[in-house]
Amino acid sequence: MINCPKCPSESLVETPALGNIPLDVCPGCSGIMFDNGELEALLKQSGDLASTDFNLINPKPGGQVCPLCKNKMSRGGLVNPLLVVDKCQSCGGVWLDSNELGLVKKLLGITGGCSEVKVARPAPSAVMPQPWDFKAVVVKCVAGAAAILGLIGVSFEMYLYFSPAASVSHTPSAALAITSVLLFSGGILALNWGKGKGW
Ligand SMILES: [Zn+2]
Ligand SMILES: [Zn+2]
Structure with a gap:
């Protein structure tokens, strides 16, 4: 269970929506948590990214906790200094708000593939009767x-x-x-x- 870094009560839902890369998407805010390298892999599917650098530009300590490794993430520019996103410098995970994937793609001139992912909350699992203690x-x-x-x-x-x-x-x-x-x-x-x- 990975919690959304923005919505404390939401758990990210793994979805294969984008090609063969399973993404962790928040059903509440539609933000996406990319594991290390997933964002690059995803964008490579949709366009040619020979020389794109995905390291943060001017990274500063952010406030958000990485949902993957629980370290503090940094905030910095992704691809362009003006597109400030959260990236974990410990595990390489990248968190994109719902509109940010589209912005990254626009900056890179990628038109293919989808820019937004929506997931539904999973049905609450039936409460198992407590086994006799x-x-x-x-x-x-x-x-x-x-x-x-x-x-x-x-x-x-x-x-x-x-x-x-x-x-x-x-x-x-x-x-x-x-x-x-x-x-x-x-x-x-x-x-x-x-x-x-x-x-
Ligand atoms: Zn969320
Ligand atoms: Zn991390």
Whole structure:
């Protein structure tokens, strides 16, 4: 996934629109990201470029981040000092806004081929149902069992305390009571632990 350097929410769409060179085009602004050498190759398809220099003229540090290698791109003239574009000096990638390919071609006197590329946003891929997280299921089961055990412990304690039968001890066992309460609250806490994480 390559993000558009101009539209933060758009991902570039690879399109074979221009001959056999797959181009990364933004569906939002129709800007094109050319990998190193792609622009030259593309223009060579449409015309004779024996001696064209594609190095930037008067390159200055730009503000845009190269979507390919994440380094800062430079801004400078392409073919003509007045046509200022973004080029990455690290990976050689060139970003052209939607109208800039046409301008480059005009400057080079190329009339063939197309000057603008439009792509459609890809259909959002169907959301895959989350596969069962085995760990989460185990945690839930253990937590549920602990909560139930705690509840049973508390009930048993109550039974001991309130039982009318003389044979049972009416003194509640502090250890059992504490364990039960801890088990119950711990279990409930653990059950709620994964909430918000989609469990
Ligand atoms: Zn864009
Ligand atoms: Zn780069």
